[in-house]
Amino acid sequence: MLLYTMKRLLQSIVTVLLVVTIVFLLLRLLPTDYYFTEEQLIKLTDQQRHDQLAAAGLLDSPFVQLFRFYEDLANLDLGTSRRIQHGVPVTQVIGGKFLVSMRLGLISLAISLFLGVVMGVLQARYKDKFGDHVGTAYTVFVNAVPTLITYSLVLVIGARLFKLPSMYSVRNVARSSILPVVCLSLTSTAGYMLWTRRYMVDELNKDYIKLARLKGLSSRKVMYRHVLRNAFVPLAQYLPYSMLLTIGGSLLVERFFSVPGMGTLLTDAISRYDTSIVQAVVILYASLGVLGVFLGDVLMTLIDPRIRLTSKGNTR
Amino acid sequence: MKRIFALLLTLAMMLSLAGTAFAEPITDFVTYQTTANEMETFNILYSQYAKELDVLTNCIDGLLSNDNYGNLVPGLAETWETLDGGLTWTFNLRKGVKWVDYQANEKAEVVAEDFLWGLEWVLNEKKNLAANMSMPSEMLVGAQEYFDYTKELPEADALALGLEKFQEMVGIKAVDDYTLVFTCKAPMPYFATLGSYNCLYPVSGKLLAELGAEGMKAVSYDTLWYNGPYTMTTYVQNNEKVLTKNPTYWNKDIQTFNTVTVKMVDSVDIAFQMYQTGELDNVTLNEANLQTIYRSPSHEFHNHLNEARPTKYSYQIHLVYDKKLEDGSPDVAWNTAIANEAFRLSWYYGMDFTNYLGRINAINPLNCTNYCYTAANLVATSDGKDYVQHVMDLIGLQPSSETYTRFDAEKGAAYKQQAMEELSAKGVTFPIQMDYYVQGSNQSALDTAQVLKQTFIDCLGEDYVVMNIKTFVNSLIKEVRAPQLASFYINGWGADYGDPINYLGQETYGKDNAFYSSAYSKIDLATDEDLIAQYKEFTALVDAAAAINDDLDARYKAFAVAEAYMIEHALVIPLYVNISWQLTGVNDYSKIFAAYGIQNNRYINWETNKQGYTTEDYVNFAKVYEENRK
Numbered sequence: 009m010l011l012y013t014m015k016r017l018l019q020s021i022v023t024v025l026l027v028v029t030i031v032f033l034l035l036r037l038l039p040t041d042y043y044f045t046e047e048q049l050i051k052l053t054d055q056q057r058h059d060q061l062a063a064a065g066l067l068d069s070p071f072v073q074l075f076r077f078y079e080d081l082a083n084l085d086l087g088t089s090r091r092i093q094h095g096v097p098v099t100q101v102i103g104g105k106f107l108v109s110m111r112l113g114l115i116s117l118a119i120s121l122f123l124g125v126v127m128g129v130l131q132a133r134y135k136d137k138f139g140d141h142v143g144t145a146y147t148v149f150v151n152a153v154p155t156l157i158t159y160s161l162v163l164v165i166g167a168r169l170f171k172l173p174s175m176y177s178v179r180n181v182a183r184s185s186i187l188p189v190v191c192l193s194l195t196s197t198a199g200y201m202l203w204t205r206r207y208m209v210d211e212l213n214k215d216y217i218k219l220a221r222l223k224g225l226s227s228r229k230v231m232y233r234h235v236l237r238n239a240f241v242p243l244a245q246y247l248p249y250s251m252l253l254t255i256g257g258s259l260l261v262e263r264f265f266s267v268p269g270m271g272t273l274l275t276d277a278i279s280r281y282d283t284s285i286v287q288a289v290v291i292l293y294a295s296l297g298v299l300g301v302f303l304g305d306v307l308m309t310l311i312d313p314r315i316r317l318t319s320k321g322n323t324r
Numbered sequence: 325m326k327r328i329f330a331l332l333l334t335l336a337m338m339l340s341l342a343g344t345a346f347a348e349p350i351t352d353f354v355t356y357q358t359t360a361n362e363m364e365t366f367n368i369l370y371s372q373y374a375k376e377l378d379v380l381t382n383c384i385d386g387l388l389s390n391d392n393y394g395n396l397v398p399g400l401a402e403t404w405e406t407l408d409g410g411l412t413w414t415f416n417l418r419k420g421v422k423w424v425d426y427q428a429n430e431k432a433e434v435v436a437e438d439f440l441w442g443l444e445w446v447l448n449e450k451k452n453l454a455a456n457m458s459m460p461s462e463m464l465v466g467a468q469e470y471f472d473y474t475k476e477l478p479e480a481d482a483l484a485l486g487l488e489k490f491q492e493m494v495g496i497k498a499v500d501d502y503t504l505v506f507t508c509k510a511p512m513p514y515f516a517t518l519g520s521y522n523c524l525y526p527v528s529g530k531l532l533a534e535l536g537a538e539g540m541k542a543v544s545y546d547t548l549w550y551n552g553p554y555t556m557t558t559y560v561q562n563n564e565k566v567l568t569k570n571p572t573y574w575n576k577d578i579q580t581f582n583t584v585t586v587k588m589v590d591s592v593d594i595a596f597q598m599y600q601t602g603e604l605d606n607v608t609l610n611e612a613n614l615q616t617i618y619r620s621p622s623h624e625f626h627n628h629l630n631e632a633r634p635t636k637y638s639y640q641i642h643l644v645y646d647k648k649l650e651d652g653s654p655d656v657a658w659n660t661a662i663a664n665e666a667f668r669l670s671w672y673y674g675m676d677f678t679n680y681l682g683r684i685n686a687i688n689p690l691n692c693t694n695y696c697y698t699a700a701n702l703v704a705t706s707d708g709k710d711y712v713q714h715v716m717d718l719i720g721l722q723p724s725s726e727t728y729t730r731f732d733a734e735k736g737a738a739y740k741q742q743a744m745e746e747l748s749a750k751g752v753t754f755p756i757q758m759d760y761y762v763q764g765s766n767q768s769a770l771d772t773a774q775v776l777k778q779t780f781i782d783c784l785g786e787d788y789v790v791m792n793i794k795t796f797v798n799s800l801i802k803e804v805r806a807p808q809l810a811s812f813y814i815n816g817w818g819a820d821y822g823d824p825i826n827y828l829g830q831e832t833y834g835k836d837n838a839f840y841s842s843a844y845s846k847i848d849l850a851t852d853e854d855l856i857a858q859y860k861e862f863t864a865l866v867d868a869a870a871a872i873n874d875d876l877d878a879r880y881k882a883f884a885v886a887e888a889y890m891i892e893h894a895l896v897i898p899l900y901v902n903i904s905w906q907l908t909g910v911n912d913y914s915k916i917f918a919a920y921g922i923q924n925n926r927y928i929n930w931e932t933n934k935q936g937y938t939t940e941d942y943v944n945f946a947k948v949y950e951e952n953r954k
Binding site: 046174178 | 359367370449455475544562589590597600801
């Protein structure tokens with residue numbers, strides 16, 4: 009296990025570095041005009057623009073810049089923001105945001121996981137009954153209706169009927185988090201419902217379940233001790249990944265409810281050509297992705313003893 | 325009799341306003357801004373955007389400010405004067421004004437030296453990256469030289485610069501703690517108006533010493549020092565900012581809110597939803613919401629639709645005199661056509677832009693007509709007549725709420741005929757293809773462009789010109805202007821200081837600071853002799869007006885002649901001013917309303933009403949305002 013962990017860690021570092029290097033070099037391929045705002049392009053002379061680029065080291069060859077970037081990275085220096093918050097260290101810009109995203113994300117994950125799995129189990133248990141049809145209708149509705157329409161409905165109903173704040177506020181976190189959390193949970197609940205039902209129905213048709221029933225095990229025991237445990241394995245693989253990705257926030261929900269989280273940061277940074285922020289966020293996302301997959305693998309082995317991470321003749 | 329009538333009218337208006345006068349005012353104002361307009365810096369000396377200046381103008385005071393008629397009023401300077409026709413300007417600062425931190429703890433007194441530190445920062449290339457330096461460098465002795473000096477210095481040396489070299493080179497002097505003297509390059513009778521613009525704002529020398537140059541570049545709401553009517557007590561990026569009344573503010577006579585909260589929303593639709601639930605005190609309506617409310621008399625807000633006042637920007641059609649095709653070769657047909665005066669005049673007289681203006685203001689499109697290059701309310705002659713009215717008199721146009729008065733179908737058709745004959749003789753074939761660019765992701769701009777295209781078809785005919793709507797992805801400047809692909813642009817210009825030169829100077833020929841004529845119209849690259857001669861004539865008229873420094877009336881009238889020349893030769897075609905519709909609990913006529921500077925969004929002396937104002941209220945506000953102006 010230790011050997012496997014070390015190997016995966018090494019692979020992960022290489023993967024993250026590769027991703028970051030590719031993004032870094034791609035950003036340097038764009039014309040340098042993109043470092044300036046429209047206003048700056050209007051007001052600065054060619055010489056002034058040249059001077060500014062030179063002062064920021066952006067006229068050096070991409071590989072010199074890359075080497076300098078690695079050097080800064082080794083010193084845990086991610087640079088300063090040029091546009092999102094002019095002159096402010098990137099770590100400071102990100103630091104204030106990821107806790108907000110994570111808090112909302114984890115709450116909605118817990119809600120959707122609980123509701124999704126319970127509803128999925130009930131749908132499987134009462135397959136083709138009224139409750140199953142209602143659950144399926146909900147899943148279809150959530151997936152078929154454009155997300156922004158769903159969010160608008162939640163906003164109008166929540167704000168007008170329940171007098172909830174229309175947007176997130178740091179001065180009223182509890183009440184103002186309700187609508188964003190509901191929106192975040194709606195889609196993922198439907199996802200967990202769909203997959204739990206599907207995996208459970210698959211398991212219910214397997215021979216070992218028929219045998220268990222023939223042996224006289226109660227329906228409850230069959231469902232929870234055997235079916236759910238096996239059906240949960242594929243879901244469990246993505247659980248750590250989902251948890252870690254909550255740090256990344258949700259672009260749509262955060263933008264819609266003005267949540268000051270990570271969700272909009274990457275797109276904002278790209279559109280404003282704030283390269284330091286883009287690189288730092290890419291590092292963060294890539295690291296979270298790699299770590300999430302690794303933890304998912306580990307979690308699967310804990311739930312299903314048949315799965316081995318190191319080779320003993322077969323399996324992964 | 326006339327006086328009695330005016331008195332009765334005023335009384336009637338006051339009575340009709342009595343209802344609103346007794347309405348409960350807003351004490352904690354909540355407004356919004358879209359997230360695309362989030363602040364990027366708290367350094368008012370660095371900022372060049374309304375998104376920052378609209379907030380920071382409430383936090384930091386400059387030398388002067390404006391009132392709700394646009395007049396200059398004292399700010400940190402109690403009085404100001406020039407004794408030599410505008411060459412040197414003395415500002416006498418008020419005593420006892422405090423710098424405070426964001427929690428209103430006193431940090432230092434505002435002294436004349438703070439203005440030196442502010443200007444040093446602006447002119448130091450390594451500190452302010454050339455932002456906001458153009459006007460001081462054009463106007464003040466030694467400013468450009470100091471900028472060049474800092475440009476040559478190594479970064480660390482430039483960042484470490486104090487005031488010694490600066491005072492030696494630049495025409496600004498702190499005579500004592502409360503007397504500031506500027507020396508201009510030439511007599512500039514309008515220099516005082518620059519005192520309301522952020523390029524001359526102060527920064528405390530003690531704050532700079534505390535933060536250092538790098539710290540000042542990254543200054544945040546909680547490290548900034550304030551001397552304005554509000555301090556920023558909360559700032560959460562892309563969420564909200566809270567301005568709180570500054571208890572130490574020097575001017576105890578003004579009325580302020582206890583707090584102003586600016587909520588950052590994703591779109592105007594969400595802002596409208598928040599206004600409906602009472603979470604906001606004002607909202608500007610987009611076309612869909614406006615039409616929904618306007619067309620439904622039973623709508624709860626139907627009688628609360630209020631027309632906002634025009635923004636300070638004057639929008640024009642900037643014609644491009646050196647256009648290129650996508651392969652980089654010159655667009656000969658277009659370049660030949662646009663250099664022809666009859667062709668340009670066929671646009672000027674032949675285009676009825678009413679439908680286009682309907683895209684700006686769906687209910688009262690003709691309120692947005694703009695027949696001049698300079699925006700109204702910038703300056704007036706001593707008889708109170710607005711500069712723009714002088715221009716209007718010269719070009720023989722008057723605005724009308726009934727018709728688009730510049731439109732003259734017969735004249736337009738005659739010029740079209742003349743242009744076709746003259747241009748055909750030069751080998752130009754018709755229709756002339758013209759390319760107009762809008763951002764591809766901006767559906768509203770695409771719809772507006774379609775209306776413009778239809779206007780060309782209806783007014784000038786497809787046998788004459790064909791407007792091609794083309795799109796850019798992200799940057800008009802990089803993708804369109806640099807490769808010179810557009811046939812014309814529609815741009816707006818708002819003045820930074822109070823003189824017509826700030827408008828007309830943008831359109832002159834062969835001048836370094838002639839921004840629009842060189843960067844957009846590309847007149848410097850044009851080859852048609854008649855066209856160049858017209859531009860030179862216009863430039864000579866501008867120069868002659870600018871040379872008049874001892875008689876403001878004569879100066880403004882001379883500028884009006886120059887502007888009328890430019891318009892009548894259709895070198896640039898004035899198009900519109902921006903007037904939106906809103907639901908609001910704020911009387912816009914009580915706000916600062918200046919055609920230049922950064923003062924318009926100061927949350928001071930605003931007349932408000934928690935219930936929101938009705939359409940009728942606003943009509944009365946406008947009448948009272950105009951009456952008081954007289």
